[in-house]
Amino acid sequence: GAVVSQHPSWVICKSGTSVKIECRSLDFQATTMFWYRQFPKQSLMLMATSNEGSKATYEQGVEKDKFLINHASLTLSTLTVTSAHPEDSSFYICSAGGASGRGGYEQYFGPGTRLTVT
C-alpha cells in the first residue's frame, strides 16, 4: 500500500500556542484527506474531510476556526491547532484517499501525531 507520513510524531506545546501537523502522501495522489482524533482508550472520531484545493468540511462539534485544515496539493495536508488548550491533547491521525492503480479507491492512514498541551 501507499505510504503516508505525519510530522511530527509527537509534540508538546504550551497552552495558548499553535501547533501544525503535516500529513504527506509519499507515493500516492491523495485527492481527499481525512483528519481523525483519538482520545485515550477511545475510538477514532472524524474531524474533517478536505478535497485538494477546496475548503475542508468539518464534522458537527468541531470548531473550524480552531482546527485549521489546508490541502493545497495532492501530497500534503496540514492541520493547525490554534490556541491549543489541555483538552486538545489527543492522538491526531490523517488518512489519504484517492484512486488506486486498479481503478478502485483506497485510503491509507498515517502513523499519527500525539499532541500534549501543558
Added chain:
Amino acid sequence: AQSVTQLDSHVSVSEGTPVLLRCNYSSSYSPSLFWYVQHPNKGLQLLLKYTSAATLVKGINGFEAEFKKSETSFHLTKPSAHMSDAAEYFCVVSDRAGTALIFGKGTTLSVSS
C-alpha cells in the same frame, strides 16, 4: 447513515484458543468493511477488507472475516490466538468510495498464557 456496532468492548482468550470479535453494520449502500488493529501507543494496521468480492475475506496474521448481508455482520475470527494478538481492534465501514471511514468503538483483545 452508516455505522458499526462492536458487540463486545473486551474479549479475553487463552493463548492457542479461537478468537471471535463481533461487528454489526448499518449502511444505506453496499458497504466496504474493514478490520484494523492498533497496538498500544501505535498507529493503525489494516488486517483485512471486504469490498463486494468474496464474502469470506482472509487477512494478515491468520485473521479472517465473513460478510453476512442477511445478518448485517462482519465478525473477525482467528483459529488460534497468540500473545502478540493482544491489542485494540476496530471494525470500520465506508458507504462509498471517497467518503470517510467510520469506526466502531473498538474491542480490546486480551490473551493470557
